[in-house]
Structures are given as C-alpha cells and as structure tokens.
Amino acid sequence: MIEVPEVSVAVSPSYKVYVEAGILSKLAPSISEKRIALITDDVVGPLYASLLENTLQEAGKDVAVYTVPNGEDSKSMACFESLLRKLMVDGFDRKSAVVALGGGVIGDLAGYVAASFMRGIAVYQCPTSLLAMVDASVGGKTGINIPEGKNLVGAFWQPKAVFIDVDVFASLPERQFKQGAAELFKHGLLADQSILESINSKEFAPQGDRAFLSDIVARSIKVKADVVAQDEREAGIRAHLNLGHTLAHGIEAWSDHRVPHGEAVTYGLLFVAYLAKNRGYADVIESVKAFLDYVQPEPLGLTDLAPLLAFMKRDKKHEGGTQRWVLLKEVGQACIVEDVSLGELELAWQQLQNDIS
Amino acid sequence: MIEVPEVSVAVSPSYKVYVEAGILSKLAPSISEKRIALITDDVVGPLYASLLENTLQEAGKDVAVYTVPNGEDSKSMACFESLLRKLMVDGFDRKSAVVALGGGVIGDLAGYVAASFMRGIAVYQCPTSLLAMVDASVGGKTGINIPEGKNLVGAFWQPKAVFIDVDVFASLPERQFKQGAAELFKHGLLADQSILESINSKEFAPQGDRAFLSDIVARSIKVKADVVAQDEREAGIRAHLNLGHTLAHGIEAWSDHRVPHGEAVTYGLLFVAYLAKNRGYADVIESVKAFLDYVQPEPLGLTDLAPLLAFMKRDKKHEGGTQRWVLLKEVGQACIVEDVSLGELELAWQQLQNDIS
Numbered sequence: 001m002i003e004v005p006e007v008s009v010a011v012s013p014s015y016k017v018y019v020e021a022g023i024l025s026k027l028a029p030s031i032s033e034k035r036i037a038l039i040t041d042d043v044v045g046p047l048y049a050s051l052l053e054n055t056l057q058e059a060g061k062d063v064a065v066y067t068v069p070n071g072e073d074s075k076s077m078a079c080f081e082s083l084l085r086k087l088m089v090d091g092f093d094r095k096s097a098v099v100a101l102g103g104g105v106i107g108d109l110a111g112y113v114a115a116s117f118m119r120g121i122a123v124y125q126c127p128t129s130l131l132a133m134v135d136a137s138v139g140g141k142t143g144i145n146i147p148e149g150k151n152l153v154g155a156f157w158q159p160k161a162v163f164i165d166v167d168v169f170a171s172l173p174e175r176q177f178k179q180g181a182a183e184l185f186k187h188g189l190l191a192d193q194s195i196l197e198s199i200n201s202k203e204f205a206p207q208g209d210r211a212f213l214s215d216i217v218a219r220s221i222k223v224k225a226d227v228v229a230q231d232e233r234e235a236g237i238r239a240h241l242n243l244g245h246t247l248a249h250g251i252e253a254w255s256d257h258r259v260p261h262g263e264a265v266t267y268g269l270l271f272v273a274y275l276a277k278n279r280g281y282a283d284v285i286e287s288v289k290a291f292l293d294y295v296q297p298e299p300l301g302l303t304d305l306a307p308l309l310a311f312m313k314r315d316k317k318h319e320g321g322t323q324r325w326v327l328l329k330e331v332g333q334a335c336i337v338e339d340v341s342l343g344e345l346e347l348a349w350q351q352l353q354n355d356i357s
Numbered sequence: 358m359i360e361v362p363e364v365s366v367a368v369s370p371s372y373k374v375y376v377e378a379g380i381l382s383k384l385a386p387s388i389s390e391k392r393i394a395l396i397t398d399d400v401v402g403p404l405y406a407s408l409l410e411n412t413l414q415e416a417g418k419d420v421a422v423y424t425v426p427n428g429e430d431s432k433s434m435a436c437f438e439s440l441l442r443k444l445m446v447d448g449f450d451r452k453s454a455v456v457a458l459g460g461g462v463i464g465d466l467a468g469y470v471a472a473s474f475m476r477g478i479a480v481y482q483c484p485t486s487l488l489a490m491v492d493a494s495v496g497g498k499t500g501i502n503i504p505e506g507k508n509l510v511g512a513f514w515q516p517k518a519v520f521i522d523v524d525v526f527a528s529l530p531e532r533q534f535k536q537g538a539a540e541l542f543k544h545g546l547l548a549d550q551s552i553l554e555s556i557n558s559k560e561f562a563p564q565g566d567r568a569f570l571s572d573i574v575a576r577s578i579k580v581k582a583d584v585v586a587q588d589e590r591e592a593g594i595r596a597h598l599n600l601g602h603t604l605a606h607g608i609e610a611w612s613d614h615r616v617p618h619g620e621a622v623t624y625g626l627l628f629v630a631y632l633a634k635n636r637g638y639a640d641v642i643e644s645v646k647a648f649l650d651y652v653q654p655e656p657l658g659l660t661d662l663a664p665l666l667a668f669m670k671r672d673k674k675h676e677g678g679t680q681r682w683v684l685l686k687e688v689g690q691a692c693i694v695e696d697v698s699l700g701e702l703e704l705a706w707q708q709l710q711n712d713i714s
Contacts, residue, residue: 016359148445
C-alpha cells in the first residue's frame, strides 16, 4: 500500500474583487496572460465587449471574442462543448485566460469552460448584473444545466480577479436589478443590518449614485467572502447563504423558471421568515414584506405547497433524504434546522399566501 | 476592492493506493459512502463488476452499475453527459460516490463524471490495466476527448482511494500488459534502477508471480507519487513524467491512435534517448532498445518526421509556442530542455529509423 501524500497547495489563492465605476476600461494591468478568450452574450456583448477588447488590445494582448445567445439556454452541454472546441481550434493553450463578461449565465458557463479546458486555465470575471456581482463573484461556483436540473454539472473554480463596474447599471433593466437586490437583502439579513437600511434609500436604483452603489455592492460581497472563506466546500456555515433558497429552488423548478431567481428568493425569504417567527426565532416579517413590496415579484399562481415540496426533493442540496432549512435566530445569526415538520411548512405557506394574495 | 482571502484547504488530502492480490473482494470497509455508482465497460464489467457489486452490497451499500462500451470512443462528451444524467435520474446526490472499474478510459471518464456531478463527489479508482495502475492511479487527472484532441476537457480530481488487484492480469491480454510496461519502464529511467532490472525477469508477465507483480507495480506508483506530491499542478518537475511522451503524443495523433499509447511511448523513449546521448547526457540506448524488442510495437510506417512535428504543436503541453523536451541527464535525473533544434530532432529521428527498420 502506498500513501499518496497530501499536497499542500491551497485550493484557492486569494484574489481581488475590484468594485469601481469605470473599471472595465482600466483592468488590463491586472491581467497577466497574453492570450484572452472573451466570452460574452449577444445582449451584453454589443454594449461592452468592444470597450473591453480595446482595453486589452491596447495593453498588447491577443483577444478573441466568443458570443453566445443571451439567456439560461446557453448554460447547456452543447454550448459548453462548442466553446471548448472553438478555443482549441483557435490555438488557446494552458497559459491563456478566459474573461467572462455578462450576467450569471456567462459567469457560470465561461467559468466552467475555463475550469475544464485542458483541465483548467485562468478565468477573470466581469459580472454585469447586480445578481452576478453580489452572488457569483465569490465562491468559485461554475456550471451548466442538464435537462434533469440546473447547475448539476460543474466545478469549483476560483477567478484570478473579479472586476465590477457599476456603470453597467445604466443598461440594466429595473426588474433585473431587483433580482440582485434579493441576494443583497439576504446578505443584509445574514450579517449586515446596514445593508437592509441602504436598500430603502432612493439611491438604490440602476441610475443611483455610483459611489453609493459601489459601496453597497462591496459590503454585500464582503458578507459572502467572509462566509465562504470559512468554508469553501459547503460543508458547514456556507450553507447559511442558502437562506430563502430552499423554497426558491422549488419555485423555480416548478414554474420552469417563469419566476426568476431573485423573485423566487424573495418568496423564499418570506417563507423562512415565517418558519423562524413561528418557532420563536427572529421576527423579520415586516422587513421582508416591505422588500417584497419593492420587488413586486411575478405572481405565483399556486395555492398548494405539495408541488413545490416534490421539486425541492430533487434539489442537489437535498442530501441523504433530509431537507435542511436555514433559519434566522436573529438578524446576523443563521442556523441549520433539520427537523422542520410538514405542519410547520404548511403553516408558513398559508401565512405567505395570506400576504401575497 | 475586496480581498477574497486564501482558503487553506489542501487541494488533495492524502489517499491510499492499495496494491494487493484479491483486494477487489475486500475493499468495502475502505469506502465510507452508502450509495455507489459503479462505472465500468462491457469488457471488464462482465469479468469483475458482479464481484465488486456483491462485495459492496454485502457491506450494506446501494450499488447501481453503469456499463459503457469498451474503448476510447467512450471518453466522449456524449458519454459524459449521458452518465451524469443517469446518475441524476437515479437519485444520486452529493454524498454518493463513484467507483471506477476498468482501464484508463474508465478511470478518466468516471473520474471526470465524479469531478463534475454536482460540482464534485467522491471517486474510488479500481484500475484493471497495468497502464492505468501505474499511470492513472496517481495525479488525479481525469478527462474526456473532443474531436480536436485527446484529454482536452477535464479536471484534476483526486480519488479517495485506489484499489489495485493484480489478479485481474489473468484476463489482461499480453499486448495490453506491454502498454503499461512502457510507463513502468519510464518510471525506472526517471527514478528507480531496480524497476529496469525487474522488467527483465520472466515473472514480469500477466501470469507472473502475484507478489512479484504487486511489488513492481507498487514501486512504479511510488515513483510517480513522489514526483506528483512535489508538484501537483504540473508547473515544474511533474513535467519529467512526460519523458518520451512528446513524440508519443505526436505518433498517437498522427496515426489516429492506430499505434497504442504504450507503444508510442516506447518509440518516444528511444527518441529522447538519442536526443540525450547526442548532447552528451545519459546513454540508455541499449536498455531502451532491449525494451523495444520486448514490446514489439506496431510498425510506424513513417519515414518523415515532419507530420509528427505538426501534430506535436497542437498538444496541450505545447505552451506559448515553445516545445519542451524532457531528457535524461543520467538514469534517475531528468531535465527540461527548451532549445532542442530541428537538426537535433532530425538526427535522433534518423537514428531511431535505423533501429526500427
């Protein structure tokens, strides 16, 4: 028997998340690779790809731009394979880098392409939606969908750096902005009361003050970075980031993604707020209801909880037959609960129904 | 700007490689997961899958067996996707494990499935070819092929343990055994003179003494484990393991894999032996020629080096325009050389041609 020794390389060296208006035209000095595959989509690409391409080319880099259709359908095995083959045909090698320019779909897809090409090359993330900025910038999750479910195929693959330019909000529709607001609100509940207050400011809008927006985005990312740093592979407290997501994943799957992620999370946050309150834990009902009023999510059109429970059982965070819920003991203190009864779920569901009907 | 801190998790915890006749029927206590996806092929599966399945079931585990066609064609994106979808449909989750039973193709494919399913689940490797035992047991390389080249898509994903049962040689064809002998011989050249001597023993054969075979396999794996432990992500001395592989990859690609890996490596080892000797480095010509006589590789049917050079340029180890060669300074001491001239390559090629024609 041979003992193959532990290799003392850290899974993820530290990296920087730059949050700054105008950073997209100033990022070249932070990218060390010479050959760059810029992956974007056909909505974001026409707006910002040439800006980024010019910046990189002026710094002496070779850039090729790959544009996929906007939307979740591009997180497919076919699109993944197609990009990998194009990179190979175009002569990219293990010293090249991927730059991902777009929302969560592009970050996940391009990140997974980078993780997989020749068993892994460098990736830089340039998220352009608020959701991708506050959710996907930290944690290294990449992946694609299969017909059996979302994000079921992928890798943990850390970026070398993340560049967040709040100037791109100028082109972000209000409704998409609100998708990200849900994660931001969640980070506030988990760890930073000041985020909850900032969301009520009139500057919290796509056209709001750049310094204000940079600041709140940075504070939200800091919450996630602190959690992830303690628990990279989701064994423990990283699960707290799933606050509101258990029901949300059920809603997304049941509605076939008619209800977008941030709106599903908003419902999910109200649901767990009731679960918590009914147990005598935190009472954040009024705060979450006010947030729900701001988001104005897509109506559910569902009175029965059972269909959601069925979809939740198929979620990849559903392990070994136990459904785990993240509940707030109080603002800033989450816990994992495994003994939530069907009766509790149905009561919280009725309370949620009363609020949204 | 937020600094996302380094995460101090080692990339690969240590794991054990068990080399023991009969281990396939004794491995259950070393596997902690309850739900097992046993991935094998239609040549190895009929011989050993039920043995393994019974062993695991007797230990109280749930086992599902997935059988793919034998051969390189199964290292495809289609097969990868199909397995991932089946695992999902069959209810596997993040606490399940994959057991890979087969040669290098199965180890690479099943390893990559495990690396990718829900962003990574446990994998145990049971290599059944000598090549997979001595080459793929250590290093965590997994991957599949795309039409543009072999192993261009994949991940580094360490097994939780490796189980090597030399009893399976009973069913391994002599020619396949020799494919693995080439890597074993290479490990001898790199670090362990005693391996070179053992290969000349009459016991070095599929029907040879079990203890003898277990010992030489274990010594060969030890060589690789020592190198990989020093350099997990192939930045430095791990490249020494590519001794003989630069030309071999060219031969494999040019011949569309008509010349199998181990035979291509045998040619490659003779080629770099000449490159080294011509520079006044190690002279291992006689030893490599004797090994070539033992292997009796597929005739090349090629007198011109140029086609191989063209294919070598597309290899993923060909970085940034420079072709790097691994040469022996002496037995047990390799080095990387980047300034090998076309004239040196052509001279070594002529010398090789004289030996094999």
